Amino acid sequence: MATDVKVPALGESITEGTLAQWLKKAGDAVAADEPIASLETDKVTVDVPSPVAGVLTETVAKEGDTVAVGAVIARVDEGATAASTPAEKGAETSPTNPPGAGETPAVRGDENAPDAAPQGDDHITTLSPAVRRAVLEHHVDPTAIRGTGRDGRITKDDVLAAAKAKESGAEPEAKAPAAPAAPAGGAAPAAPAAAKPAAAPGERREERVKMSRLRQTVAKRLKEAQNTAAMLTTFNDVDMSAVMEARSRYKDLFEKKHGIRLGFMSFFVKAVALAVRDVPAVNASLEGDEIVYRDYLDVSVAVSAPKGLVVPVVRNAQAMSFAEIEKTIAEYGRKAKEGTLTVDEMTGGTFTISNGGVFGSLLSTPILNPPQSGVLGMHRIEERPVAIDGQVVIRPMMYLALSYDHRLVDGREAVTFLVRVKEAIEDPTRLLIDL
Missing domain, CATH: 3.30.559.10 (Chloramphenicol acetyltransferase-like domain)
Structure with missing residues (x-):
C-alpha cells in the first residue's frame, strides 16, 4: 500500500518551501521517520521524514520546486522491497536503461559523474545535513572524497580538507572506483569522460548562484x-x-x-x-x-x-x-x-x-x-x-x-x-x- 509523503507544517506564517535536495531516490528502502528530502524555508532548512517504513516508489516534486505545506512530494510503499521497485517512475529496466539511469545525484553537481555510484557508495546521496551544506558551500565533489567516518561515510572535516586541498592546488585523496563490469556481448566498458580543462592563467570567470530562500528573505x-x-x-x-x-x-x-x-x-x-x-x-x-x-x-x-x-x-x-x-x-x-x-x-x-x-x-x-x-x-x-x-x-x-x-x-x-x-x-x- 502506497503512503503519501507530505510537506509538514513549517512554522507560523510559513506556507511553502523549496525542495532543496532528495536524500533518497526512488527505489531506496526507507525506515519510518528517516529523512528522505530536505526543504529550505525562509528561515531554516528542515528534513522531511518518511511516515512509514518501506520503499520510496515515486518522487512527485523535483529539486528546486516550490512546494506548499501539505502537498504530496513522494510516495512510500509499505509492502514493496527495494529489489523489486523501479528506480524511477516510468523508467524502463533494460540493459540499455538500468534502474537509476538518468538520475541526478543529490549533491554532486558534476556533469561527468557516473550515472550510478559503485556498490558501497550509497552514502553519497545520504550525506548528513551538515556535510551537505559544507559540500554546497565549498563547491567540492563528494564522489572524489575518501570518507573517514563510520562505514566510509564522509564527514564535515573530510569536506573541509578537500576544499583546503582544492584551494591550495593539491589533489584530494580520491576514492578508488570499483571496476565497471563489461556489458552483455563482451563489449569493453566506455572510457570515462575527460576532466574539465584547468583555467588558463589570467582567465576571467563568473559564477551565477541562485539566492537561497533564507538570503532572499x-x-x-x-x-x-x-x-x-x-x-x-x-x-x-x-x-x-x-x-x-x-x-x-x-x-x-x-x-x-x-x-x-x-x-x-x-x-x-x-x-x-x-x-x-x-x-x-x-x-x-x-x-x-x-x-x-x-x-x-x-x-x-x-x-x-x-x-x-x-x-x-x-x-x-x-x-x-x-x-x-x-x-x-x-x-x-x-x-x-x-x-x-x-x-x-x-x-x-x-x-x-x-x-x-x-x-x-x-x-x-x-x-x-x-x-x-x-x-x-x-x-x-x-x-x-x-x-x-x-x-x-x-x-x-x-x-x-x-x-x-x-x-x-x-x-x-x-x-x-x-x-x-x-x-x-x-x-x-x-x-x-x-x-
Whole structure:
C-alpha cells in the first residue's frame, strides 16, 4: 500500500518551501521517520521524514520546486522491497536503461559523474545535513572524497580538507572506483569522460548562484525595515576593563561549575535586560496604531551560519542567569553551524544584539529586525587612550551602536538606554544589585 509523503507544517506564517535536495531516490528502502528530502524555508532548512517504513516508489516534486505545506512530494510503499521497485517512475529496466539511469545525484553537481555510484557508495546521496551544506558551500565533489567516518561515510572535516586541498592546488585523496563490469556481448566498458580543462592563467570567470530562500528573505526584510521604520542610530563607547577583569578572575570557576565558558555576550544580555526596565519603548513594537509594551525580554542573538546570518531567540532573558544565557547561546551556535535550528527558535524576538566585533568590526549602524524597535551593535575591543581624572590612560574600549525606530523611541530614550547599558558594563555590580 502506497503512503503519501507530505510537506509538514513549517512554522507560523510559513506556507511553502523549496525542495532543496532528495536524500533518497526512488527505489531506496526507507525506515519510518528517516529523512528522505530536505526543504529550505525562509528561515531554516528542515528534513522531511518518511511516515512509514518501506520503499520510496515515486518522487512527485523535483529539486528546486516550490512546494506548499501539505502537498504530496513522494510516495512510500509499505509492502514493496527495494529489489523489486523501479528506480524511477516510468523508467524502463533494460540493459540499455538500468534502474537509476538518468538520475541526478543529490549533491554532486558534476556533469561527468557516473550515472550510478559503485556498490558501497550509497552514502553519497545520504550525506548528513551538515556535510551537505559544507559540500554546497565549498563547491567540492563528494564522489572524489575518501570518507573517514563510520562505514566510509564522509564527514564535515573530510569536506573541509578537500576544499583546503582544492584551494591550495593539491589533489584530494580520491576514492578508488570499483571496476565497471563489461556489458552483455563482451563489449569493453566506455572510457570515462575527460576532466574539465584547468583555467588558463589570467582567465576571467563568473559564477551565477541562485539566492537561497533564507538570503532572499533577509534581503526583503532588511529593505522593508529601511522603507517602513524611521531608523536612527546613536553611539557610545564603553570601557571593558571591569568586565574583562571579572571574566578573567572567574572564568575557570565558572566553567568548572557550569560546564560552559563565561563570555561577553551574557554581560550585554543582562545589561540590556536592566536597561529596558528604565526604557521599555526600546523593547516594544508598533502594531497598527497601537504600541505593544512587554514585561519580558526575548533577545534575538545574531549568529553566523553557513548560509548567512540567523537570529535565534533567547527567551525570557530577564529571568536567566549568566550560565543559562551562555549555554543557550552556545547551543544555538552549534545548531546554526549544523543547520538544525528550528523555526520556533528563530521567531518572536523583541530586541536584537549583533556582535560584529568577532569579525573585527570597529563601528557599524545595524539595521532593525522588524517588527522590533531596537538593535544593539557590539564591536571589537581595542586599546585606546582615554582621559580619566585628568590623566590620559590606555583602556580596552568598545564602540556601541543602538539603531532604533524613531516613530516609537525618542532620541532621549535611545540615549538613556545606551547610557544604562554602558553603566552596567563599566560597573557590573549594578547587574547584581539591580541598579
